[in-house]
Amino acid sequence: MTSDGATTTPTTTSAPPASAETDGLAADAVSPIGRRIHLSGGGVEAVIGTIAATLASLRVDGVQLTEPIDENAWPAYCNGIFLAPWPNRVRDGRWTHDGATQQLDVTERDRNNALHGLLQFTDHEIREQTPTSVTLGALIPAQHGWPFTLDSWVRYELVPGGLRATHGVRNLSGVTAPYATGVHPYLRLGDVPVRELRVTVPAASYVEVDDRLNPIGVKPVDGTPVDLRAGRLFSDLDLDTAYADLSPVDGATAWIEAPDGSRLTLLQDPDWRWVQVFTTAIFPAGGWTAVDPATSGPDVEGSGYLGGPLGDAIAIEPMTAPPDALNSGEGLIHLQPGAEWSGSWALRYTPAPAAGSSTDLA
């Protein structure tokens, strides 16, 4: 007992040996993304964190397909996090429901918006788990600016060549609730330099935004540098752009391709009609690892964290609604009391064609 009357116990000095279950962390320690759940089977390996139901890593046949989050690191720039009950922004954190103004917590301080829903810092419960799948759940409680109660869940399952994720929701309110969802993975193809990747999104329109990244209109991509229908090299891109009017190709809404022809494809269910593409040249490999003592003011990303080395990265975010959907109503799913919704997206890896197997040679 200390002099102020509180009971304390000393620091544990002998950490148990690392094991697969604890991911190298002391048994009573929690990683910055919560408990890290390892899925493995059929040549596919994934790591899921319980905070924000984060996709922390995906590998197929040893090829790293998402930017990994190291075991002692925080997600950089929302890497891998699950977004609900809205993806992207709500302007000023303010919207109107049934004539009443709703003020959400402002979670993007420098742009004065409410960003990426209400679960970014929520530890999820594990509801179901197998060696190749896990379902994480969380309550989205009524709170400032959000007068609804939702039961939210995400199920990750390994599939041949990749990963399938299903987002689900059940309205526990006595009134109809709006809902939208998304996810924030950064994609790559093994060790291929990101700037050599070709990015394709079969979208005819994009969302024009103001200086706070809130939408001001939807425009055709024709003749613009953001037209990704024929594919563009990462090195030619500078995007934080929502795409609309998708024409999926066999379900594929976006893909990245390496010079050797290997490809990572994003697939989306019909309800997922938007995709956000974000490119950066200052992504810290492995995630943020420490508080930045040199930060001397509000940080754009709200991080104040150190990481590195910094490099290129590309987030391709499937979404069921565009930015500021709570205000525009665009893409919102309306759930009656007790009603449920679920929808899926997936990532699928295609290796480079083996030499001599090309049909061009036939």
Added chain:
Amino acid sequence: MTDARVPSPHPDSAVPAAAAATSALVGASPVAALTAPAPLSGPRFELRSGDARAVIGSVAAVLCELEVDGQALTETVPIDGLPPQGCGIVLAPWPNRVRGARWTLRAADSGAAADAELELDLTDPKWNAASHGLLRNTAYRLVAHTPSTVELAALIPPQHGWPFRLETRVRYALEPDGLVVTHHVTNAGATRAPWAVGAHPYLRVGGTPVADLELRVPAGVALEVDATLIPVGARTVGAEEDLREGRRVGDLDLNTAFAVDAAGGPAADDDDAGSRGDAGDAREIARLTAPDGAATQLWGDPPFRWVQVFTPGDFPRPLGGPEPTGKAVALEPMTAPANALNSGEGLVWLEPGASWSASWGIRRIAAAEKRHP
């Protein structure tokens, strides 16, 4: 019947599903078991002990109801509403406001090479502040539930302006004359972490109109605040706020933090004084007394050195309650005053792996026990 834990593929899915695997359901989820319309405070847990009854909600580990012998000791959190004016919620890892929702993590505290300026989410735009910690909108997970106790846990993850991991627990233990609340925290991160905790109960004494209650707080020092309610100093209590001899709640208009006198009276009038908190030496923080002598006492272990006294005149009560919307009194036990992340006042610094716990509680004192007849 639909089981939300084992979803079926979307009928129009373009996304191939995996082959069916034998799934292992992991534990029972009180959240998954909810049906619409669910309580806004999430899964609720009822406690009974003798003639005492309490109801705890998962979100913010909120104290929804507390009564002894049919007499309410607290205001009620309605099943279909948010906690009115913060009623009953747990405040962690800081109570009250952080100025500008910004704070400085000093090198001397963190062990880093330099100070770091951190920015929290703005949760109180009206006062440009981050208010009442990080668990206000978190559904705690159930650890254990017995007829008279419930233990809830919540991780405070690293987030905007908060690069720490704290595993927190709240244990409510109902006794025949009241409730014991124990807060526990373990630093589950790799660096030193700050900690403070409080709670936001509104107390009453059965059906007596709150305005007619006498409030006594053993405190000779109150905190001076600026226009945004952030402490800027301490003062000897003035005549309008000196609660040491008791004042009628109806005559008060306070939103004031008091430093509880170290020499305050013992927590209980009977022989087991001081035995209620885990840390011992519990003392009275505040007492509300009805005209008939019945009283409701707030007590706390020594770390609960501050109490915020808030006396709104517009506390909402649904029709059918003991009294209509009107005067109420929040008596908030706190281990640190407002803006502690910036002032350092009252903060506990936890080494990696270190734990801390302390208790406070509410008890009913029947009229026959009246101390000052």
